[in-house]
Amino acid sequence: MPRVVKLAVIPGDGIGPEVIAEAEKVLDAVTAGGDVVFEKTRFSLGAGRYLETGDTLTDDDLDAIKAHDAILLGAVGGTPGDPRLAGANIERGLLLKLRFALDHYVNLRPSKLYPGQDGPLAEPGDIDFVVVREGTEGPYVGNGGSIRQGTPHEVANETSVNTAFGVERVVRYAFALAERRSRRLTLVHKTNVLVNAGRLWQRIVDEVAREHPDVAVDYLHVDAATIFLVTNPGRFDVIVTDNLFGDILTDLAGAVTGGIGLAASGNINPDGDFPSMFEPVHGSAPDIAGTQQADPTAAIGSIALLLDHLGLQDAADRVSRAIEDDIAARTGEKRSTAEIGDAIASRLKA
Amino acid sequence: MPRVVKLAVIPGDGIGPEVIAEAEKVLDAVTAGGDVVFEKTRFSLGAGRYLETGDTLTDDDLDAIKAHDAILLGAVGGTPGDPRLAGANIERGLLLKLRFALDHYVNLRPSKLYPGQDGPLAEPGDIDFVVVREGTEGPYVGNGGSIRQGTPHEVANETSVNTAFGVERVVRYAFALAERRSRRLTLVHKTNVLVNAGRLWQRIVDEVAREHPDVAVDYLHVDAATIFLVTNPGRFDVIVTDNLFGDILTDLAGAVTGGIGLAASGNINPDGDFPSMFEPVHGSAPDIAGTQQADPTAAIGSIALLLDHLGLQDAADRVSRAIEDDIAARTGEKRSTAEIGDAIASRLKA
Ligand SMILES: CC(C)[C@H](C(=O)O)[C@@H](O)C(=O)O
Ligand SMILES: CC(C)[C@H](C(=O)O)[C@@H](O)C(=O)O
Numbered sequence: 001m002p003r004v005v006k007l008a009v010i011p012g013d014g015i016g017p018e019v020i021a022e023a024e025k026v027l028d029a030v031t032a033g034g035d036v037v038f039e040k041t042r043f044s045l046g047a048g049r050y051l052e053t054g055d056t057l058t059d060d061d062l063d064a065i066k067a068h069d070a071i072l073l074g075a076v077g078g079t080p081g082d083p084r085l086a087g088a089n090i091e092r093g094l095l096l097k098l099r100f101a102l103d104h105y106v107n108l109r110p111s112k113l114y115p116g117q118d119g120p121l122a123e124p125g126d127i128d129f130v131v132v133r134e135g136t137e138g139p140y141v142g143n144g145g146s147i148r149q150g151t152p153h154e155v156a157n158e159t160s161v162n163t164a165f166g167v168e169r170v171v172r173y174a175f176a177l178a179e180r181r182s183r184r185l186t187l188v189h190k191t192n193v194l195v196n197a198g199r200l201w202q203r204i205v206d207e208v209a210r211e212h213p214d215v216a217v218d219y220l221h222v223d224a225a226t227i228f229l230v231t232n233p234g235r236f237d238v239i240v241t242d243n244l245f246g247d248i249l250t251d252l253a254g255a256v257t258g259g260i261g262l263a264a265s266g267n268i269n270p271d272g273d274f275p276s277m278f279e280p281v282h283g284s285a286p287d288i289a290g291t292q293q294a295d296p297t298a299a300i301g302s303i304a305l306l307l308d309h310l311g312l313q314d315a316a317d318r319v320s321r322a323i324e325d326d327i328a329a330r331t332g333e334k335r336s337t338a339e340i341g342d343a344i345a346s347r348l349k350a
Numbered sequence: 351m352p353r354v355v356k357l358a359v360i361p362g363d364g365i366g367p368e369v370i371a372e373a374e375k376v377l378d379a380v381t382a383g384g385d386v387v388f389e390k391t392r393f394s395l396g397a398g399r400y401l402e403t404g405d406t407l408t409d410d411d412l413d414a415i416k417a418h419d420a421i422l423l424g425a426v427g428g429t430p431g432d433p434r435l436a437g438a439n440i441e442r443g444l445l446l447k448l449r450f451a452l453d454h455y456v457n458l459r460p461s462k463l464y465p466g467q468d469g470p471l472a473e474p475g476d477i478d479f480v481v482v483r484e485g486t487e488g489p490y491v492g493n494g495g496s497i498r499q500g501t502p503h504e505v506a507n508e509t510s511v512n513t514a515f516g517v518e519r520v521v522r523y524a525f526a527l528a529e530r531r532s533r534r535l536t537l538v539h540k541t542n543v544l545v546n547a548g549r550l551w552q553r554i555v556d557e558v559a560r561e562h563p564d565v566a567v568d569y570l571h572v573d574a575a576t577i578f579l580v581t582n583p584g585r586f587d588v589i590v591t592d593n594l595f596g597d598i599l600t601d602l603a604g605a606v607t608g609g610i611g612l613a614a615s616g617n618i619n620p621d622g623d624f625p626s627m628f629e630p631v632h633g634s635a636p637d638i639a640g641t642q643q644a645d646p647t648a649a650i651g652s653i654a655l656l657l658d659h660l661g662l663q664d665a666a667d668r669v670s671r672a673i674e675d676d677i678a679a680r681t682g683e684k685r686s687t688a689e690i691g692d693a694i695a696s697r698l699k700a
Contacts, residue, residue: 091542120580122472139489144546150553156546160489163589164504190594192441196494196506203500223601230470230580230605244540248598251573255580326472 001191004039005310008068010049011157013046013047013136013293015285015337016074022296022341023303024073026322029345030307030315046092047078056093062101070306071098074299075284083344099135102274104267105166106173107133107169107246109281111233111253111263116328119258127257130181132174132301133246135267137166138197140243141276155251167204173214173270183215188225190243201242217240219278222274225249230258254281257322265311266309276309278302293337297323300344304324322347352387354661358625359420363440363593364634365398365687366424372646372691373653374421376672379695380657391418396429397440401595406443412451420656421448421627424649425634442492452501452624454617455516456523457483457596457604458655459631461613465613466678469580469608477607479586480531482524483579483596485617487516488547490593511548512592517554523620525562525588533565534587538575538595551592552689564625579606604631611644612650612677616659626659628652642686647673650694 012018028280050056076094078085113127140159148154178185187205209217222245228235229252254263263281280298288294301323307316322344356558359366401404426444428435463469489510496506528535537555541548557700559567572595578585579602604613628647638644651673657666672694
């Protein structure tokens with residue numbers, strides 16, 4: 001009996017469907033003839049669905065998704081400034097709702113400069129690090145509000161919530177990851193200004209560090225961390241940080257490693273209580289949707305993270321190698337989304 | 351009768367005194383024989399003072415500083431991890447206290463890639479923009495707290511406070527600045543997640559934009575802004591943003607324009623109710639203090655901002671030009687802090 005993995009597929013908006021088609025192509029290629037079968041369910045969610053039905057993510061959607069083992073997501077979000085979307089916040093109502101409802105407390109974002117890959121840095125050095133971004137707390141919790149909205153006396157607040165429980169579990173994950181990598185962990189925060197949240201993060205890191213004497217731990221303020229990301233990204237191995245700082249640092253990390261078109265991510269519930277979700281870091285880029293200009297590499301890289309999460313290490317490594325080989329062979333010639341997907345998939349069949 | 355400007359000088363800690371010595375050298379050179387006289391008062395403040403007396407910034411210090419027309423600050427902060435400073439937060443208790451008490455609602459941070467200046471980017475292009483960072487609100491207000499501190503049940507909150515009053519005044523300043531520059535203004539925020547603060551910032555920018563039909567306005571999420579800062583920094587002219595995003599973006603901006611050793615800043619109260627404060631963006635770098643390795647260019651650039659703020663446009667331009675000429679003449683040979691200061695000062699006498 002083959003192992004059956006139930007995969008929820010959310011192609012989403014803009015370039016989402018295009019890059020997901022290539023990701024599925026690669027998933028099919030790497031699992032062909034093997035003893036794991038992916039049973040896919042497609043979910044129509046995103047700005048498109050909202051415009052049709054007015055729904056962002058219903059309870060039924062959420063229940064149906066929860067009945068899966070994992071989720072593959074393209075990108076969601078409509079054209080910026082579309083007046084029909086003015087009242088909707090697809091990001092909050094769909095993407096963040098999934099991350100929170102499915103308790104994706106680890107947002108895993110590897111950054112690697114592949115041989116042959118050009119980036120914006122003159123001397124990038126050897127870039128290979130992972131950001132472990134907390135996914136269920138911080139300023140993302142939606143605990144804000146405003147009074148006297150629209151008047152000259154408006155006051156708008158946003159509250160970042162941080163708990164020992166929430167910080168500890170993601171910090172433990174980061175240390176365990178550092179143990180399997182180069183045993184260097186950097187906490188990034190802004191402890192000198194956000195003193196309460198900062199004190200908590202620093203305390204938990206100090207405590208967990210005692211259980212990992214072989215992991216070298218350091219600390220950087222988020223502003224200083226952005227400097228090192230462009231002047232010496234090779235210094236990083238595992239970065240652990242809060243939800244907002246992680247959002248900022250991983251876009252920057254994507255840029256310095258040759259573009260957000262390569263950056264894959266996993267929204268992970270390590271305890272397995274809920275399905276984890278894999279998605280490219282990039283957005284839906286409605287301006288180039290349907291033109292086959294999008295690079296599907298980030299979506300395909302998310303397949304590698306998915307396979308790894310499912311314990312299919314061998315398949316994960318094969319996908320990673322196929323991506324690496326494809327990037328090394330890139331000549332600068334423009335290829336369509338499908339051509340890149342085909343090229344990577346064919347390396348898996350070979 | 352010469353005009354007398356009362357200048358409070360806070361050399362501070364680490365490399366602060368070294369770079370301030372050069373800044374004063376340049377100030378003396380550019381004002382020599384002119385009709386403006388700077389009367390300087392030195393304030394001993396920072397980690398050094400705290401270790402001696404236990405004081406960070408007393409009411410008397412603050413009153414004395416307020417009696418000045420402007421402030422020149424080096425850098426404050428002791429050696430990270432110094433146990434004697436564990437209870438002190440020099441940044442909050444001194445630097446941020448000054449910014450808040452003196453209502454420095456504009457934190458002005460120009461970024462420019464000078465001819466001859468090397469940076470980390472392979473193709474930097476033409477970089478010349480200014481970040482107008484809000485200085486008295488946002489997550490910097492100190493409205494946080496924690497319960498069950500030190501326990502597994504700790505909850506630590508940080509609240510970002512944003513007011514229409516506070517946002518409007520800094521946005522107006524940014525538009526006025528854009529009018530004097532290339533008439534492009536970018537709002538940077540995270541309106542899709544920090545929806546309350548984001549709605550307020552976006553509304554105010556939209557409203558003030560109507561009074562400036564000749565300024566082209568766009569919007570970027572903070573994560574996307576970091577990407578553009580390394581892939582296309584030339585797209586920016588004036589960036590207006592909140593206190594925390596401005597902190598992060600300006601360190602990154604300093605890095606892409608050749609190093610934080612060149613980044614000058616002004617903490618400005620445009621209404622003139624309180625003295626404005628000029629300081630390099632960099633910190634006190636205790637590890638290289640006293641070794642004459644620090645680059646005083648950022649401190650000297652802060653003199654240009656100070657002169658400009660005081661309406662001494664001609665002197666400000668001369669200092670900027672002397673910096674630019676010195677940078678263009680740099681050969682990569684190491685010079686001491688004093689040698690760089692001497693070189694820039696001597697261009698002003700010539
Ligand atoms: C779309 C947005 C809500 C999201 C985030 O801020 O987390 C995105 O930027 C990301 O990094 O996945
Ligand atoms: C020292 C610190 C409080 C300060 C800040 O965060 O504003 C610094 O990073 C800066 O940018 O001037």
